[in-house]
Amino acid sequence: MANISFNAVERVFHQGDKEIVAVGGVTLEVADREFVAIVGPSGCGKTTCLRMAAGLEKPTRGTVSVGGVPVTAPGPDRSVVFQQFALFPWKTVTQNIEFGLRSLNIDAKTRAERVKHYIEFMGLAGYEQGFPHQLSGGMQQRVAIARAYVLDPKVLLMDEPFGALDAQTRVVMQEELVRLARKHPRTVLFITHAVEEAVYLADRVVVMTRRPGLIKEIVDIKSIRERERWDQVERIEDVMDQPSFVGLRSHIWRLLRKQHAGDPQ
Amino acid sequence: MNAVKNILNVLVSVAGVLLVWLTLTTWTGIIEPNRFPNPMEFWVSLKQIALQGYGNGKLHQHILQSVILVTTSFLVASTAGVTLGLLMGASRRIEAFVNPVFLTLRPIPPLAWIPLAIVWLGLDNSAKVMVIFVAAFVPSVINSYAAVRSIETPILEASAMLGIRRWLHWKEVLIPASLPLIFTGLRLSLQASWTTLVAAELIGALLGLGSILNQAAQDIYPAMILVGMFSVAVCGWLMTVLLGLIERSAMPWRATP
Amino acid sequence: MEGYAINSLHELSRRQWLVLTLLGASAFIGLWYFLAFIGVTPQKFLPTPLDVVQRFFTLSTEPFVGMTLFGHLASSFHRFLSGFGLAVAIGVPLGLLMATSKVVDRIVTPLFESIRFVAPIAWIPFAALWFGTGMGGPVLIIFMGAFPPVLINTYRGSKYVDVKYLEAAWTLGASRFRVMTEVLMPAAVPSIVAGLRVSAGLGWQSLVGAELIAASSGVGYMMVKGQQSIDTSTVMSGMLAIGIVGLLIDILLRKIQERVSQR
Numbered sequence: 056m057a058n059i060s061f062n063a064v065e066r067v068f069h070q071g072d073k074e075i076v077a078v079g080g081v082t083l084e085v086a087d088r089e090f091v092a093i094v095g096p097s098g099c100g101k102t103t104c105l106r107m108a109a110g111l112e113k114p115t116r117g118t119v120s121v122g123g124v125p126v127t128a129p130g131p132d133r134s135v136v137f138q139q140f141a142l143f144p145w146k147t148v149t150q151n152i153e154f155g156l157r158s159l160n161i162d163a164k165t166r167a168e169r170v171k172h173y174i175e176f177m178g179l180a181g182y183e184q185g186f187p188h189q190l191s192g193g194m195q196q197r198v199a200i201a202r203a204y205v206l207d208p209k210v211l212l213m214d215e216p217f218g219a220l221d222a223q224t225r226v227v228m229q230e231e232l233v234r235l236a237r238k239h240p241r242t243v244l245f246i247t248h249a250v251e252e253a254v255y256l257a258d259r260v261v262v263m264t265r266r267p268g269l270i271k272e273i274v275d276i277k278s279i280r281e282r283e284r285w286d287q288v289e290r291i292e293d294v295m296d297q298p299s300f301v302g303l304r305s306h307i308w309r310l311l312r313k314q315h316a317g318d319p320q
Numbered sequence: 321m322n323a324v325k326n327i328l329n330v331l332v333s334v335a336g337v338l339l340v341w342l343t344l345t346t347w348t349g350i351i352e353p354n355r356f357p358n359p360m361e362f363w364v365s366l367k368q369i370a371l372q373g374y375g376n377g378k379l380h381q382h383i384l385q386s387v388i389l390v391t392t393s394f395l396v397a398s399t400a401g402v403t404l405g406l407l408m409g410a411s412r413r414i415e416a417f418v419n420p421v422f423l424t425l426r427p428i429p430p431l432a433w434i435p436l437a438i439v440w441l442g443l444d445n446s447a448k449v450m451v452i453f454v455a456a457f458v459p460s461v462i463n464s465y466a467a468v469r470s471i472e473t474p475i476l477e478a479s480a481m482l483g484i485r486r487w488l489h490w491k492e493v494l495i496p497a498s499l500p501l502i503f504t505g506l507r508l509s510l511q512a513s514w515t516t517l518v519a520a521e522l523i524g525a526l527l528g529l530g531s532i533l534n535q536a537a538q539d540i541y542p543a544m545i546l547v548g549m550f551s552v553a554v555c556g557w558l559m560t561v562l563l564g565l566i567e568r569s570a571m572p573w574r575a576t577p
Numbered sequence: 578m579e580g581y582a583i584n585s586l587h588e589l590s591r592r593q594w595l596v597l598t599l600l601g602a603s604a605f606i607g608l609w610y611f612l613a614f615i616g617v618t619p620q621k622f623l624p625t626p627l628d629v630v631q632r633f634f635t636l637s638t639e640p641f642v643g644m645t646l647f648g649h650l651a652s653s654f655h656r657f658l659s660g661f662g663l664a665v666a667i668g669v670p671l672g673l674l675m676a677t678s679k680v681v682d683r684i685v686t687p688l689f690e691s692i693r694f695v696a697p698i699a700w701i702p703f704a705a706l707w708f709g710t711g712m713g714g715p716v717l718i719i720f721m722g723a724f725p726p727v728l729i730n731t732y733r734g735s736k737y738v739d740v741k742y743l744e745a746a747w748t749l750g751a752s753r754f755r756v757m758t759e760v761l762m763p764a765a766v767p768s769i770v771a772g773l774r775v776s777a778g779l780g781w782q783s784l785v786g787a788e789l790i791a792a793s794s795g796v797g798y799m800m801v802k803g804q805q806s807i808d809t810s811t812v813m814s815g816m817l818a819i820g821i822v823g824l825l826i827d828i829l830l831r832k833i834q835e836r837v838s839q840r
Contacts, residue, residue, distance in 0.1 A: 412588060421602075424605075428823075432797075436812050439807055515698060537702035542706065545706070549695050552694075553696075554694075
């Protein structure tokens with residue numbers, strides 16, 4: 056079971072004399088193989104939550120657990136896809152994807168097969184020996200996703216992964232991600248600014264407020280998606296035209312706007 | 321609070337080094353006394369040279385001799401160097417004309433001028449001045465040149481558009497914009513001057529920090545060698561700090577690095 | 578319109594550049610000849626440029642104080658490589674280690690800082706004391722000159738690696754050793770190579786200094802012997818040789834630096 060549990064998690068920063076409450080008190084359950092997106096304004100703590108699940112930061116109070124085990128350090132069971140790709144510029148595409156695998160006890164043959172599978176699946180065939188700087192942003196993020204996925208992680212943590220891509224590439228990547236998640240489902244925590252993206256990809260959308268970072272509301276997408284049969288609609292633009300989609304999107308937008316109008320909660 | 325922390329850090333580090341030194345010499349004798357002195361011997365020699373004198377003078381006389389020599393040569397050389405560098409940077413014509421000479425002489429390390437200086441000027445101070453001049457001149461030229469060349473074009477264009485005449489342009493735009501890199505050049509020039517002086521004094525001098533080293537080497541007096549090295553390091557460090565202070569006051573608009 | 582105010586923007590045509598360069602070169606050589614001929618100093622003190630060139634070629638074929646010019650150069654270069662190689666072999670791993678381990682950093686930094694400000698030349702007395710006239714002496718001096726830039730640049734290059742690469746490596750489960758060798762070191766390479774360039778320059782300079790005082794072969798030694806017999810052309814030939822080799826080393830490292838920054 057690979058679920059993520061946030062238990063009354065708080066994260067407080069100290070900047071000189073000031074105390075900044077990045078995450079005020081978050082309790083959240085991400086079920087096994089559930090795709091949960093967190094949206095919210097800058098500074099609402101959504102990225103911090105992901106980093107705590109990754110083990111890159113420690114909560115000041117409360118615990119984050121994955122599969123029942125508290126998170127203490129980063130590891131390949133919770134691989135991360137970063138907004139800035141973070142591909143190693145001095146390694147080829149293949150070497151990048153292979154990087155995490157080499158720390159696991161897998162023989163070279165199996166490794167090569169797994170890498171090949173994901174290279175083909177992510178449409179990277181022909182670029183195996185290329186270097187990151189030779190690839191476009193979209194291609195680089197595909198490599199980053201392959202690199203994270205090839206480890207067969209329990210949990211996939213994605214920190215605004217499409218934020219650095221242009222609008223068209225972004226849409227293509229969203230479709231790709233859906234395709235990937237259908238083929239190899241796993242627990243995903245997805246951080247984004249873009250409400251449409253969240254509604255399209257996720258089973259549930261968590262809306263957070265800022266300073267302190269708290270959960271305002273959790274919107275269930277999956278039941279509506281299945282009821283309205285979005286998967287029967289071919290193209291992503293058409294899905295986003297569905298009244299049910301628009302309704303969900305507007306609802307979440309309104310939740311976010313309330314914060315900017317000065318409403319404290 | 322931070323200042324106190326820093327001072328404590330330094331004290332701890334110094335204490336640490338002393339401990340290592342004592343351990344290796346007095347306490348275990350891993351390092352033989354005739355190869356490297358222990359702290360006590362160092363202290364005795366330091367007192368000796370400071371109070372009684374060694375090699376033609378007391379410590380402060382040696383220091384004064386070296387520092388004055390370096391400072392005067394450095395000032396003359398860097399003024400000339402900065403001027404030439406700025407001119408070369410500002411005018412492609414001057415750059416093209418001067419380049420042949422400069423590029424030929426530049427790869428020659430300053431120390432390599434010592435034999436020539438001795439042939440031409442003998443073993444007294446003028447030879448040292450010549451070598452220090454060469455050492456300090458080159459970095460100043462290079463960095464001042466780079467400073468002018470790296471001024472962003474929009475700034476130069478703005479100056480031209482405002483119809484500023486040449487003198488003002490230099491005084492108010494070119495030089496201030498070049499100051500950071502000029503100071504980098506000055507720092508390098510100072511280091512080079514100092515190193516060259518010590519070398520020149522090692523070879524032939526009656527007075528000066530390098531001469532302490534030379535004399536101590538001949539007398540096979542390790543503790544005094546260490547005193548010489550220590551003095552060289554401290555003086556060099558102090559001069560760098562002083563230059564840093566001047567730099568900071570000359571460019572108050574800069575955030576301290 | 579005060580065109581002079583923006584003379585920094587003024588570019589030369591290829592022809593202008595060529596003419597001015599030739600003018601500058603001729604002025605230099607002309608002045609040299611002039612000074613040599615009017616006998617500002619006796620002939621031996623200031624040979625003409627031609628004299629120097631002739632002496633350079635003579636030295637290439639006929640031995641002087643033991644070896645031909647190239648023999649001396651080889652000897653110098655051998656010392657340089659040893660000192661420089663040692664500085665790199667110790668400096669790079671140590672810098673990496675210091676960047677990754679606070680303990681090592683705390684221990685090494687004070688020791689390094691106390692030695693760093695001592696001009697490499699100042700080590701000559703101890704070098705002579707410990708190594709006599711053997712090769713160890715000059716190698717120590719060269720090491721003292723070449724070591725600081727290598728260590729500092731490796732340290733800074735690794736310590737200030739963009740944290741996103743480190744986080745990526747950690748989340749992918751890499752061990753500490755793998756992070757150091759597969760992430761830190763490659764990321765630090767541009768900084769390390771820049772350090773190597775400075776280091777080589779300082780090492781070559783220190784070599785010259787060491788050979789002027791404590792050697793019995795090498796180009797520096799050759800120049801000292803020339804100086805002692807007031808053989809200025811030999812001294813100048815030595816300067817020329819040193820300049821050329823130093824330049825070649827720097828060009829080589831610059832090419833490496835360019836290759837490395839291409840990604």
